[in-house]
Amino acid sequence: MNIVVCVKYVPDATADRTFDPADRTVDRVNVPGVLSELDEHAIEAALQLAESGDAEVTALTVGPAGASDAIKKALQMGVDKGVHVTDDAIHGSDAPATSLVLAKALTKLDETSPVDLVLCGMASTDGGMSVVPAMLAERLGRPQVTFAGSLELSDDRGTLTIRRDGEAATETVEATLPAVVSVTDQANEPRYPSFKGIMAAKKKPVETWSLADLGVAASEVGLAVAWSTVESYAQRPPRQKGTVVTDDGDGGRQLVAFLAEQKFV
Amino acid sequence: MTAFELSPEHEEFRQVVREFARAEIAPYAADWDEHHHFPVDTVRAMGKLGLFGLIVPEEYGGAGGDFTSVCVAIEEIGRVDQSLGVTLEAGVGLGIGPILRWGTDEQKRRWLPDLAAGHALAGFGLTEPEAGSDAGATRTRAALEGDQWVINGAKQFITNSGTPITSLVTVTARTGDDEISAIIVPTGTPGFVVEPSYRKLGWHASDTHPLTFDNCRVPADHLLGERGAGFKQFLAALDEGRIALAALAVGLAQGCLDEAVEYASTRSSFGRPIGARQGVAFQIADLKVAVEAGRLLTYKAAAAKDAGRPAAEVKQAAAMAKLFASEAAMAAARTATQVFGGYGFMEEYPVARFYRDAKILEIGEGTSEIQRMLIARGLGLPVE
């Protein structure tokens, strides 16, 4: 069985994240990057499926040179090999363009060895749109199952059953493989890379592909063809000082008055 | 002279352990300390991360890594929690180390996989009420009766000997008038009694007990290594343990440095951050130097061990690292507590815990006096 996990290299949320003033895209060069925390859950899901049977797991990323760090972390966690699609023309790509590149890369992988399952995180921690998995499934013409809170393969490994926790109900959804699935942060507890994993990762294969390798024209991707762009951005205003209500017997009333004033009640 | 720069992989591993310690240990350390709670689930999680199995070969479920990687892990855990740091230090250096070095294939197959996975812990019982620094004065006796060793005596201050997952303690015992041997005693063996925990100044969340052996019988094949080799064995085990303990001390000193820098930058007096005063800033500058020097000695000793340098060289390097790093840690705790002023005396602040945890570093695995003695002897001086 062949599992591909799509992972994203995102600016570290604990650093001062910012935009590049030149073109108002997310600054991915001057801010230290990491493998998106949410994607670690997809990797963990893939590794658990692989451990319960025979499977090869590949991590696929589209991103700048530094994004190879995301691949490296995935390999250290236990993924078998990596594919890094990188090309200057990709800079500033939106979700549709990103899904195009991912779809082409997956198709290329599929040609050498059929891909049974594509796993994605539930969202990226920078863009946060959650739409790439759905777009990817559309482009590949495969069933899509999003926001999986648990994953289970049938014995013949032909169908996948997932649990999706919604506000009103918990759904159980079944899909025939090959399929595209996004995994939530409730699905599992991602493992830390072990020392053994770190040493082993050094010897694992990573391929680097350009747009030309995938047959994608530079004009199909990038900021110029993005469906939406950032017009302007501003620093979030510093947090206002909170209001302390001293309870002299009428604390409850004061609280209600405050909430009413803020239009919460 | 050995090269001792850490590899990129060691540094990456350091980041992983640091992240683990930050997320899984730091938030609870004060609570465990206050309640003298040995956090067995966290020890298991450390096992899952592979920390106990670092130097264990892959065939026994370990990572087949080097001693340097163990020091990295101990330093990073010790930076936030000395109790868990020593649990790891003793678990690897004293628990796993001797079995790995002197165990038969059968002993290794039986004990190592669970120890490497952190499912089990082992202790090393050398110290006795009347035999500490002078460990050769061991009074505990073991007599071979048929195909069993019958052990009688007492050990004291034995780390990891009574945790819920302790699987064995290796004890040194006199097997003849002039002969000390090491014997593996599985937990639960009749006659092997783990006495109640000590009330300690520090290392509250670490497990330490007195042990008594009252006609305790174990099979003859539980002898570890050769009969009569016990004295040589524990001296060698201590060399390793000292490097690991030095790493623990570096962790404490670094933890104190982290806290002191943060506090001196935010706490103000007379209208300025206290770190703007030379009286404070210079103390912290000295602390930084001590941390770096201790770290260099520690990883140099670890590198010498990993490179298979001659035993005398490793012994000397280990003693210097242990001596310097533990005294630097004690000084660091004193400085950090002073920087915190009255708050440093309050249990709410990690520096107060570091202060209590620091002193044992100058005592365990050979006191500072013993290290000086070893170093002087290494120089060829006729010190008694």
Ligand SMILES: Cc1cc2nc3c(=O)[nH]c(=O)nc-3n(C[C@H](O)[C@H](O)[C@H](O)COP(=O)(O)OP(=O)(O)OC[C@H]3O[C@@H](n4cnc5c(N)ncnc54)[C@H](O)[C@@H]3O)c2cc1C
């Ligand atoms: C929390 C804790 C955990 C421990 N864990 C373990 C363990 O897991 N296994 C184990 O076997 N032991 C363990 N120990 C024991 C520890 O190694 C001993 O306490 C230590 O070696 C000192 O021995 P002692 O306490 O008998 O002191 P002593 O040997 O009585 O020393 C008393 C003082 O005399 C000094 N002194 C002694 N001889 C000389 C000399 N020749 N020259 C100069 N000065 C000298 C010492 O430096 C010290 O200052 C632990 C101890 C503690 C407190």
